[in-house]
Structure formats: C-alpha cells, structure tokens
Amino acid sequence: MRNNLGPVAAVGALVVLGAGLSLALFWAPEDADQGFSQKIFYVHVPIALAAYACFGWGAWKALRLLWTRDQRYDLESYTAVHMGTIFGVLTLATGSIWAKVSWGIWWSWSERQLVLFLVLFLFYSAYFMLRYSTDPGPRRANMSAVYALFGVVLIPVSFLAIRLAENFIHPVVFTREGPQMAGSMFFVFCVCLAGMLLLATALYQAELAGKRLDARVRELREALA
Amino acid sequence: MNGYLGDVAALARTSLLLELRSRDTVPAMVLFVVSALVVFRFSLPADASDLAALGLLWIAIVFTAILALTRAFVAEREGRVLDGLVLATGDRSAIWLGKVAGVLAFLVLAELVALPAFALFFAPIGWETVAAVALANVGIAAVGTLLAAMAAASRARELLLPLLFLPLVIPIVVGGVGASVEPDPGRYLAFLGLYDLIFAILAWASFDYVVAE
Amino acid sequence: MIRARALERRFGEKRVLGGLDLDVAAGGFVAVTGPNGSGKSTLLALLAGLLAPTGGELEIEAERAEVGYLAHEPLVYRELSALENLELYGRLYRVPERRERIGMLLERYGLWDVRHERVSAYSRGMAQRLALCRTLLHGPRLVLLDEPYSALDADGARLLDAELAALAGERTLVVSTHDPERLRPLATGEVALT
Numbered sequence: 001m002r003n004n005l006g007p008v009a010a011v012g013a014l015v016v017l018g019a020g021l022s023l024a025l026f027w028a029p030e031d032a033d034q035g036f037s038q039k040i041f042y043v044h045v046p047i048a049l050a051a052y053a054c055f056g057w058g059a060w061k062a063l064r065l066l067w068t069r070d071q072r073y074d075l076e077s078y079t080a081v082h083m084g085t086i087f088g089v090l091t092l093a094t095g096s097i098w099a100k101v102s103w104g105i106w107w108s109w110s111e112r113q114l115v116l117f118l119v120l121f122l123f124y125s126a127y128f129m130l131r132y133s134t135d136p137g138p139r140r141a142n143m144s145a146v147y148a149l150f151g152v153v154l155i156p157v158s159f160l161a162i163r164l165a166e167n168f169i170h171p172v173v174f175t176r177e178g179p180q181m182a183g184s185m186f187f188v189f190c191v192c193l194a195g196m197l198l199l200a201t202a203l204y205q206a207e208l209a210g211k212r213l214d215a216r217v218r219e220l221r222e223a224l225a
Numbered sequence: 226m227n228g229y230l231g232d233v234a235a236l237a238r239t240s241l242l243l244e245l246r247s248r249d250t251v252p253a254m255v256l257f258v259v260s261a262l263v264v265f266r267f268s269l270p271a272d273a274s275d276l277a278a279l280g281l282l283w284i285a286i287v288f289t290a291i292l293a294l295t296r297a298f299v300a301e302r303e304g305r306v307l308d309g310l311v312l313a314t315g316d317r318s319a320i321w322l323g324k325v326a327g328v329l330a331f332l333v334l335a336e337l338v339a340l341p342a343f344a345l346f347f348a349p350i351g352w353e354t355v356a357a358v359a360l361a362n363v364g365i366a367a368v369g370t371l372l373a374a375m376a377a378a379s380r381a382r383e384l385l386l387p388l389l390f391l392p393l394v395i396p397i398v399v400g401g402v403g404a405s406v407e408p409d410p411g412r413y414l415a416f417l418g419l420y421d422l423i424f425a426i427l428a429w430a431s432f433d434y435v436v437a438e
Numbered sequence: 439m440i441r442a443r444a445l446e447r448r449f450g451e452k453r454v455l456g457g458l459d460l461d462v463a464a465g466g467f468v469a470v471t472g473p474n475g476s477g478k479s480t481l482l483a484l485l486a487g488l489l490a491p492t493g494g495e496l497e498i499e500a501e502r503a504e505v506g507y508l509a510h511e512p513l514v515y516r517e518l519s520a521l522e523n524l525e526l527y528g529r530l531y532r533v534p535e536r537r538e539r540i541g542m543l544l545e546r547y548g549l550w551d552v553r554h555e556r557v558s559a560y561s562r563g564m565a566q567r568l569a570l571c572r573t574l575l576h577g578p579r580l581v582l583l584d585e586p587y588s589a590l591d592a593d594g595a596r597l598l599d600a601e602l603a604a605l606a607g608e609r610t611l612v613v614s615t616h617d618p619e620r621l622r623p624l625a626t627g628e629v630a631l632t
Contacts, residue, residue, distance in 0.1 A: 066434050069490070123392035130389060133381035136450045138438040138490045143375045146431040147389070150368075153427060154393060157420060161396035164416060168276070168406050218451045235529040239515070239522075246517045246556075300515055308488055309513030309572070312502065313530035438490035 006205030013202045017195030020188060028188045037101040042189060044094040046196035047087050048113060052155070054084030054200055055120070059152035062145035074141035075215070077148055078131065079208045083200055085124045091117050109169055112162050119158045123151055229319055236310075236323025241330060243300050250296050254289050254335040259342050261285040266346055278347040279354065279405040283398050285339065286332075286358065287365070291387050293331045294369040297324055298377040307377070311437050321370055321432035328366040336362075350405070353414070357404035360417035361397045367425040368393050374435050396420050439464040439499045439580065439610050440485065446493030447480050454480045458494070460629060464579075467606050469621040470614040472631030478614035479510065481631070482584045485612060498580070500610075503531060506578030508586055512569035516558040520549050520568050523557065524575060531576035543571040547597060562589045570598065581605060583613040587620065 024042035031038035058080030065073035095114045096106050109115060127147050134140040244250055265281040301307040310320050336358055344350050369390055376386040397420060403413035440462035447455040455477040462468050470478050483489045484496060486507040498505075514523040521540065528536035544550045547567040557565060566589035573581065587595055599620075605611060606624045615621055618628065 066431075071492070119392055119395055126385075126388040126392060129381070129385060130375065130379065133385055134379040137448070137492070139378060142434040142438065143378065146371075146434055147375070149431065150393065150424075150427065153423060154396075157396050157423065160416065161399040164403055164413060165399045168403060222451050222453060232530055235526055239518070239526055242522070243515065243517055300517065303516055304513060305509065305511040306513055306515055308509065309527070310530070312486060312488065312505070312507055313527055315503065438488070 006202060006209060009198050009202035009205060013195055013198035016191060016198055020192035020195045023188045023191060028185055029182060037098065040094060040098040040101065042192045044091065044098055045189070046193040047094060048091040048117065049193060050196045050200040051084050051087035051091055053197060054080050054087060054204070055152055055155065058084060058148050062148040065141060065145045071138065071141055074144065075211055076208060077145060079204055079211060081124060081127055081148055082207065083204050085121070087200060088117050088121050088124065092121065110166070112159065115162050116155070116159050120151070120155065123154060127151065229316055232314055232319040233322045233326070236320055237326035240324060240327030244327070244331070250293055251331050251334050254292050254331060255338045257292055258285050258289040258335055258339040261288065262339070262342055262346055275348040276406045280402050282343050283401045286336065286361070287394055287398060289335055289339070290332060290365045290369060291390060293328055294373045294390070295383045295386055297328060297370060297373040302377050307436060317433040317436055318429050320436065321429060324370045325366045328370055329362055332362045332366065353410035354405040356414055357401045357410070357417060360414060360421060361401045363421045364397050364417065364424060365394065367421065367428045371428040371432055371435060374432065378435070439466070441497040442494065444494035445484065445491055445496055447477070447484060447489060448492045455484070462610060462612065462627070464610055465607055466626045467611045467624050468627045468629055469618050469625040470612060470629045470631065471618045476631035478631060479584050482507070482582045482612065482614055486582050500580040503576065504579040506573040506576065506581045508569055508573040508583040510584055512557070512565045514557050514565070514568055514572060517556055519554050519556055520544060521553040523568070524571060527572055527575055533576050539575065543575060547571055548593070563591045563594050566590055567594055567597070570601070578609065580610045583611070585614055585616065587615065587617065
C-alpha cells in the first residue's frame with residue numbers, strides 16, 4: 001500500500017486541486033468587500049493548513065522515533081518538517097501577496113496567522129541548522145525529534161502570545177471581513193483544502209522515496225568500497 | 226536527601242562550585258547586562274517612552290541569559306564528563322534539573338544588578354516587572370538548558386544555541402513586556418506561568434533523549 | 439553476560455564496526471586488539487551503553503549501575519578535586535559507605551596526598567589513575583577499559599596489573615589494548631578487530 005500512495009496522491013492532487021482552483025477562479029462568487037483579490041484566500045489558507053498538518057505529522061513521527069527507537073522514523077519526521085517549512089514559506093508568500101493586493105503593503109503585524117508563520121519559519125529553520133551541524137546517527141535523530149515536538153507545542157503557545165502582544169504592539173488594524181462564507185465559497189474552500197493536502201502528501205511521498213533511495217545508494221557504495 | 230532529589234542537589238552544588246572556582250560566567254553576565262543597558266540608553270531617542278525602555282530591558286535579560294546558557298555545558302564537554310554523568314545517573318533528567326538550578330542562580334545574580342541598574346538609568350520598575358522576570362527565569366532556564374545540551378552535542382556549539390533559543394523565547398518576551406507595560410499584568414503573568422509549566426515538563430521529559438542514544 | 443550478533447555501528451555512512459559476533463560469559467576476561475581506527479573504542483562505548491548500535495543485536499545482562507567504563511578521557515571535572523569528583527560519582531552511583539570506599543581507592547592508587555588538588559594540576563598518569571578510581575568506585579560487575587595502560591607510568595601500570603589480577607574471575611572484564619601480551623596470562627578470550 002505504501003508504494004501506491006505516492007502516485008495515487010499525485011494524481012489525486014492534480015485532479016482535486018485543479019478542480020478546486022478552477023472553481024475558485026471561475027465559479028465561486030466574488031467577495032462583496034474585497035473583490036477578485038479575495039480569491040487568494042482559496043490558496044493561502046489551504047497552504048497554511050497543509051503546513052500545520054505537515055508539522056503535526058512530523059511531530060507524530062518524532063514521537064514514534066523516541067518511543068520505538070526505530071531509526072526509520074527519523075527520515076519520515078525530517079521529510080514532513082521539510083514539507084511543512086516549504087508550505088510555510090508559501091504561506092508567508094501568498095499572505096504577503098494578499099496583503100499587498102488588499103491594502104497595498106507587503107507585511108502587517110496585525111495578521112496573526114502571518115506573524116505566527118514567521119515565528120515558525122524561524123523555529124524550523126533552526127531545526128535544519130541543528131540537523132546540518134550534527135553528525136548523522138541516533139543522537140541527531142533523537143535531538144531532531146525532540147525539537148520537532150517543541151515546535152508543535154510552540155504553535156498554540158505562539159499564537160496565544162501573538163494575540164496577547166497585539167495590545168501593546170498597537171498595530172494599525174486592518175479589518176478583513178473574514179469571508180462571510182456563502183455555502184458555495186465553503187465548498188470551493190474544502191475542495192482546495194483537500195487538493196492541497198493531497199499535494200502535500202504526494203510531495204512528501206516523493207521526497208521520502210528519493211531520500212530512501214539516496215541512503216540505499218550510499219550504503220551500497222560504502223559496502224563496495 | 227535521598228534518591229532523585231539528592232542527585233539533583235549534588236549536581237546543582239557541582240555547577241555552583243565550578244562557577245565559584247572559575248568565576249567567569251556571572252561576572253561576564255553582570256558586565257554584559259550593564260553595558261547593554263548603557264548602549265540602549267544611547268540608542269533611544271530623547272522622547273522615548275518608559276515602555277520602550279522596558280522592552281529593551283527584556284532584550285538585555287534574554288541576551289544575558291544566552292551568555293549563561295552558552296557556557297552551561299562547557300565544563301562537561303571538556304573531558305567528556307557528560308558521558309560519565311549519563312552513565313552514572315539512573316534518571317538523566319536529574320542532570321537537567323541540577324543544571325537548571327545553576328542557571329537560575331546565575332540569572333538571579335545578574336538580575337540583582339540589572340534591575341537596579343535599569344531603575345537608575347531609565348525608570349523605576351514595579352512589582353509586576355520583578356514577578357515577570359522571576360517567572361521568565363524559569364522558562365528561560367528550563368528551555369535554554371535543554372537546548373544548550375543539544376548545541377553542545379553539535380559541531381556548531383555556541384553558534385547554534387541562539388538560533389535554537391530565540392524563536393522559543395518570543396512568548397517569554399511577550400509575556401514579560403506585557404506584564405511590565407500593560408495595566409492588567411495578571412493575564413501576562415498567567416501566560417508566563419503557563420509557558421513555564423508546559424515547556425518545563427516537556428524539557429524535563431525529553432532531556433534523556435538529548436544526552437543519551 | 440554479553441551477547442552480540444552482527445553488531446554494527448556507523449557514523450554517517452562510515453561503517454566503523456561491522457558484523458561483529460561476540461560472546462562473553464560472566465567472569466570472563468576478553469582482550470580486544472586491533473590497529474588504530476579498527477573500532478576498539480567504539481566497541482567499548484557500545485558495550486557501555488553510550489552509543490546505540492546502528493545494526494545487529496546487543497544484549498548485556500547487567501544494569502547500567504553495574505557497569506564501569508574507562509574511556510580515553512578521564513570523564514572527570516578538571517576544575518574540581520579528585521575527592522570532589524569521586525564524591526559526586528559516589529553520590530550518583532549510590533555507593534554505600536562512600537567516604538570509606540573513596541578513601542580506600544585514592545590510597546590504593548597513590549592519590550590520597552593530592553586528593554584536594556584540582557584535576558587540571560594532575561599529570562596525565564595521575565588523571566588516568568583517578569579515572570580508574572572512578573571506574574571501579576561502585577564495584578561494577580562488568581568492567582570496560584579502553585586502553586587503560588596508555589597513560590600510566592611504570593608504577594601505575596603495576597597497580598593496574600594487580601587490580602586486573604584481583605578482578606579477573608570475580609568480575610567480567612573487556613579490555614582493549616595495543617599490547618595483548620600483557621593481558622594474555624589473565625585473558626580467557628581475545629577479539630581481534632580489523
């Protein structure tokens with residue numbers, strides 16, 4: 001079953017995401033306040049949710065590693081965190097574009113989601129620095145797993161912190177009427193979300209397969225040397 | 226004192242004894258924090274509010290803490306003492322707790338100078354700030370000690386610690402500044418308490434995995 | 439007491455120890471020989487539990503607190519005295535009557551007179567003797583020594599000879615060495631790494 005998941009997810013992603021985006025562009029009603037630019041929402045929020053899902057998956061695999069000491073979970077956890085970071089960067093990018101299109105500025109500290117992703121980006125970048133500067137082995141796997149768990153706990157704590165910080169950072173508050181989601185909008189959103197999650201799955205499987213192949217090649221080369 | 230707490234006490238005593246012998250960490254922290262406050266004085270415009278200054282106090286505390294944490298496992302790295310301790314302790318979290326006690330002591334000593342210095346250079350501080358600093362110390366020591374052990378096991382060492390630490394310290398700074406600045410400090414102090422509880426438990430439970438294979 | 443099958447340890451891609459089978463009975467004395475880089479230290483670290491195998495199986499019928507490990511480094515705080523170091527380890531290992539035991543070991547290894555001096559002031563030979571004290575402090579059933587003779591002077595070596603003779607048969611020993619001849623009389627088995 002594991003061998004089939006990747007290609008199935010890829011095809012699924014293509015179909016579902018393609019459908020979702022088409023629906024978003026052509027079929028979903030335009031938002032009364034923001035007009036066409038609101039449609040970035042159908043891409044931005046699913047990407048953000050996919051990022052959370054990846055970080056959560058990475059933390060789950062990390063927990064499995066610490067629990068069973070089975071080294072194979074290290075690669076899976078790392079790949080999930082990597083995927084999450086990529087989607088995180090995309091969240092920041094799409095969020096920034098949306099801000100520029102909506103209000104004419106590239107960044108806003110009143111956007112909690114965006115600020116949260118900035119903090120997470122810094123955190124998970126440090127994750128990669130940790131991996132990069134430690135020799136591979138059970139030690140690195142353990143430390144990465146612990147750090148990944150810290151990350152997932154940081155998500156709600158940071159969000160709370162950001163909300164509390166708004167009081168004294170005194171941002172210029174741009175009110176974005178969170179889309180009063182008409183039924184049709186919600187439907188398109190769900191389709192896009194499903195498509196994005198399938199895309200994340202497909203990319204995750206692809207990267208995992210690639211890395212495993214890499215490791216196998218290196219092992220063989222070592223054995224032959 | 227027997228058992229686990231006895232181990233913790235012995236390890237904490239060792240940390241303090243080492244510092245007493247070498248006397249390098251705490252004086253450096255004190256000098257650093259006072260110098261930082263002076264630099265901040267020059268970097269603030271004349272009409273800057275007391276609130277802005279309090280923000281800078283928290284920055285000074287965080288970076289002074291990083292100084293302490295960078296040195297937290299240096300003595301154990303020389304001669305691979307950490308391996309010896311890992312072999313000797315039944316529950317490795319005792320090593321963490323002993324170290325945390327040491328780091329807390331250093332932080333308090335540095336802050337005994339820093340807070341009066343701040344009051345002298347900038348503006349008087351209220352009980353909320355002191356309470357916030359006390360709570361923040363726990364979070365900083367708990368998380369920082371774990372991360373210091375991670376950094377010690379890597380090749381990058383001192384370079385890695387700030388990178389790992391700063392994202393995790395953001396909530397502490399928010400809680401601390403909020404408690405110092407806002408009219409209702411209770412919320413922020415409660416938040417700091419929550420952070421301490423969650424991350425201290427997490428660090429305590431995961432330290433074993435960081436130092437042993 | 440020790441059973442290893444196809445024991446393997448990699449560092450990154452580099453395989454330092456591979457496909458090792460090992461059986462050590464309780465009370466046995468195994469000498470581990472081999473050129474530099476053959477994995478002697480790695481094997482001992484694996485047996486001590488400091489490293490986890492990256493492949494194969496390893497079973498050791500001894501608790502962590504029953505194992506004594508001597509590494510290349512002394513594993514003691516340089517800025518503390520011999521007494522302070524052993525006090526700490528004695529506390530952590532829950533050594534009964536630790537004052538007496540520490541005193542006895544320090545005396546046996548000729549460190550009693552310098553017990554209050556910092557380890558940083560010791561010679562290499564003295565530090566190695568202290569490391570031996572640390573290793574044997576808690577009366578371990580399984581004693582792992584990584585090239586114990588390497589830093590010792592003639593006196594220290596003689597002390598170690600006597601100690602090994604006393605331990606052989608009573609405890610299980612695994613000792614790595616460049617000089618197998620020295621251990622031949624006592625050893626019940628030899629493992630040669632390549």
